[in-house]
Amino acid sequence: MEICSPLVFDANGMDLAATLECGQTFGWRRTKENHFEGVAGQCAANIWQQNNTLYIQPLSLAAQNADFWRHYFALDEDYPTLLQRFCTHKKLAACVEPYAGVRVLHQPFFDTLLSFILSQNNHIPRITSLFQNLRLFYGTELAPGLYACPTPHSLAQKTLEELIPLKAGFRAKYLLDAAKKVDAGVVTEELLAPLPDAEARLLLQNIAGVGPKVADCVLLYSLGRKRVVPMDVWMKRAMATLFPHGMPRAAKGSEGIAQQYIFCAMRDKTLF
């Protein structure tokens, strides 16, 4: 690919490392402090941050599109103001403050669906490794060593036997069902877009291996449904501890985003 200069963005308070390492995406590898290499959709890139400036060196043709990255990193959303609304509540502010640089990404749909199918009964390092191998074994190369997710159509052609090398265990059959249903047009981004959250969740759950948790992660981390709250047993415990009477009013309307900050705080054990 023809070499072009890096794209430059105002980070608007984003913390690149916190955003990419908080467990909402599994497509990036840290090469050095504040430098990441990876793939989102058809976009391969090196990304780094200096102070409040974000640099993106495209490594594939699609990655030259600045609008893709603005949307991916939610740079066109006013997070500083959004977070101020949460911080009117003391306990929520304590969760948000250390992770104010985290942005909830807008990730490509199929990539997100597959990565959270892999996430079930699993932990972040292995999810990352499984997702990387999925792209390496069955995807197409975008740049040296960087592979795109297989398309729904190409993955749908595979057999369970062909997925054995991935070592995804019981999740392998779920990957295939997701590919087949998306490829056949049974569950697509276009069908989900106009649906209310509850109905979109149910449509996603038609895919084998997709339950409420995985569905909600796709809704929040890919489709921008900011009110969706991906719940797991640990999140429920954290919420019950922090907010025994429910989420504070200040966060209403953005519960899912608020949850992301609580989850970061919980994972780092800063509050629990």
Next chain:
DNA sequence: GACCAGGCGTCTT
């Protein structure tokens, strides 16, 4: 070698 990991499906009460 037991136990765990950001679940889900199935089979029970």
Next chain:
DNA sequence: AAGACGCATGGT
């Protein structure tokens, strides 16, 4: 409606 349990795999 809610709880127990199996599921494949790799790490600690």
